[in-house]
Amino acid sequence: MELPVLVIGNKNYSSWSLRPWLALKQAGFAFEEVRISLDSSETRAQILAYSPSGKVPVLTHGKLRIWESLAICEYVAEQLPEAGLWPADPAVRAVARAASCEMHAGFAALRAGMPMDTRARHTHWPMPPAVMDDIDRIANLWRRCRMEYGNGGDFLFGRFTIADAMYAPVVTRFISYGVLLDEDLGQYCEALLALAPFQRWLEEARREIETIDIPRP
Ligand SMILES: N[C@@H](CCC(=O)N[C@@H](CS)C(=O)NCC(=O)O)C(=O)O
Incomplete structure (x- = not known):
């Protein structure tokens, strides 16, 4: 069978793409990558050629199509259990899943008010109260x-897990928007950023030529 293909958006902007890409790289899962720029007249048709939802990321593996970032991570965790993408203890694993689902389903104010743009350094302060609430909740979590x-x-759970992958784009946002954290959380962000695949993603994001004007509310 051919290698699985992970279809992603621009590395600078596509936070949902970063999540499974980082988890798959950390797990040592072999895949090819197809990058689709998210702001062109052909984007929709290009994505639909791979993804039934019309969104990236999507993982294709033979005839299988797995859309949705968290489902892709789950698939690879099951394919490569030895990679330890979830904590081994069932109770801790349940908490790691809850933290991951909370990111996947929530933090709408933060996602809208602080869109991912890894190259940017903003000074949009003060942030709206709903964004501040999301920042506080994430820091507490x-x-x-x-x-x-x-x-x-x-x-978050000692070793790298899918939960860290789900929050990786929040780390880039905290840097872009200058969110201050306490020492321990600052060290957590540094540890995540120091991962070689994360560094590679950010470097490739720096080299992308497209710029997308993301409206902030
Ligand atoms: N819930 C989806 C969200 C995917 C999503 O919204 N992806 C954006 C890019 S980050 C997208 O494909 N947008 C389509 C477009 O911009 O045309 C997931 O977790 O994978």
């Missing part, structure tokens, strides 16, 4: 995961 389940490791 990270702190609690690290305190209760981190075992002194670098990541």
